[in-house]
Amino acid sequence: MAKSEQELPEGFRQLRTQVAGHTFEESNAEAVGLLQDSKAGCVLKPLGKPECGERELRFYESLAAAAASGDNDLALLRDHVPRFYGPLKLVVNRRERSFLRLEDLTRGMRQPCVMDVKMGKRTWDPASSPNKRKLEEAKYVLCKQKLGLCLPGFQVYLPNEEHPKETTILRHGKDYGKSLNVEGFKQTMALFFNASTSDSKSRRAGTEVLLNEVLRQLQEILAWFHRQRLLHFYASSLLICYDYSRLGNPPTSQSLLNGHRLNEDDPATWVRVRMIDFAHVYPAEQALPDENYMFGLQSLIEVVQSILHR
Ligand SMILES: Nc1ncnc2c1ncn2[C@@H]1O[C@H](COP(=O)(O)OP(=O)(O)OP(=O)(O)O)[C@@H](O)[C@H]1O
Ligand SMILES: [Mg+2]
Known part of the structure; x- marks a missing residue:
């Protein structure tokens, strides 16, 4: 499958600045990389293997809960990680996948x-x-x-x-x-x-x-x-x-x-x-x-x- 043939949901494109990790693959429609919603200034990270994806989701959710519960050390960590906008399901290459919506750390950058x-x-x-x-x-x-x-x-x-x-x-x-x-x-x-x-x-x-x-x-x-x-x-x-x-x-x-x-x-x-x-x-x-x-x-x-x- 050529790169341009990835079937992505409306409004999203492959994150061109992705430099590492799991990426889209030309010959494997199952392989999914990060997506970018440049209008919203966020990226979508596909959840990895079930246990890894859940751990990462739980991590971001625990930071979100920390401020409310007064857990200071965890709350302070939020300044050093991308902002988290919740989980989301999207259909990519005709398969529903789970993603994390995160702040795009390259947003606003021209080069x-x-x-x-x-x-x-x-x-x-x-x-x-x-x-x-x-x-x-x-x-x-x-x-x-x-x-x-x-x-x-x-x-x-x-x-x-x-x-x-x-x-x-x-x-x-x-x-x-x-x-x-x-x-x-x-x-x-x-x-x-x-x-x-x-x-x-x-x-x-x-x-x-x-x-x-x-x-x-x-x-x-x-x-x-x-x-x-x-x-x-x-x-x-x-x-x-x-x-x-x-x-x-x-x-x-x-x-x-x-x-x-x-x-x-x-x-x-x-x-x-x-x-x-x-x-x-x-x-x-x-x-x-x-x-x-x-x-x-x-x-x-x-x-x-x-x-x-x-
Ligand atoms: N919030 C972000 N903003 C901009 N780019 C990002 C962001 N998160 C990740 N990236 C890009 O995507 C790449 C891969 O991200 P990450 O390491 O989270 O995924 P991964 O290694 O595929 O994950 P996993 O190990 O959970 O399967 C990073 O090297 C970076 O280029
Ligand atoms: Mg990585």
């Missing part, structure tokens, strides 16, 4: 750069069979075991080398990620943040704003992990999104000095770092902190800092 970073040295959950555990341990070994991070996919807009006003788009999937060692991972992060292609002065300034904002959002997530003792996240990702079109025109230092920082100048409007993929979230064993996730997050922060300060 969305998106990276999926999977967190933790351990990416198998407590219910995994010995075989699943072995499979997971054999994946992405080169950087996963050292950094507690791996790279299932990304897309980035880069200035075209010959015509810097024009852009090219670079996309890589999991095979690329699996080939990376620690050094390769760091170089790829620099490439993703347009820190190795500083062609113009204003874009260099934009990259600095970008890196500082990514760091700020990562530190907030880390602060949440330091206080919480509720949940452990396995095979979960951070999705880092930014709008390349905003790199060339960061707020002027004059507008910042005058205190006229407009809302649209706030980098949080074009840089979003959020936790995604909660198919393997479990209650924290013995109410311990999630050291596995925090190790990966700490090393991600160090990688971003090293790009900023080099």
Whole structure:
């Protein structure tokens, strides 16, 4: 089945910025990826295998209930995940499927750069069979075991080398990620943040704003992990999104000095770092902190800092 032949419900299209995970497949009408409703600014994530889909749905529902029940740690997590608009059933390729309606983290971005970073040295959950555990341990070994991070996919807009006003788009999937060692991972992060292609002065300034904002959002997530003792996240990702079109025109230092920082100048409007993929979230064993996730997050922060300060 050609991509264009997927039978999608009216008003939805395939999420073109999907960089990892389960996707539509040309020859398999059963394989469904994320859909986008760009008018509503949301995406639809198909529920995975029954136990995974239910776990993710329960996770989002528990966050929604947390604010009402006064569960503070869970309620605070809502700032770091896509907004949740409830479950929904839709007919795709003539079969009814269940979806989660989530905030589209790329909404409003003209040239969305998106990276999926999977967190933790351990990416198998407590219910995994010995075989699943072995499979997971054999994946992405080169950087996963050292950094507690791996790279299932990304897309980035880069200035075209010959015509810097024009852009090219670079996309890589999991095979690329699996080939990376620690050094390769760091170089790829620099490439993703347009820190190795500083062609113009204003874009260099934009990259600095970008890196500082990514760091700020990562530190907030880390602060949440330091206080919480509720949940452990396995095979979960951070999705880092930014709008390349905003790199060339960061707020002027004059507008910042005058205190006229407009809302649209706030980098949080074009840089979003959020936790995604909660198919393997479990209650924290013995109410311990999630050291596995925090190790990966700490090393991600160090990688971003090293790009900023080099
Ligand atoms: N809220 C979102 N906004 C924008 N893009 C998203 C969002 N959620 C997911 N994506 C895109 O879809 C990709 C896959 O998402 P996710 O990891 O949740 O699915 P998956 O790996 O197929 O899930 P599962 O492991 O539950 O089967 C991400 O890498 C990202 O590109
Ligand atoms: Mg995923």
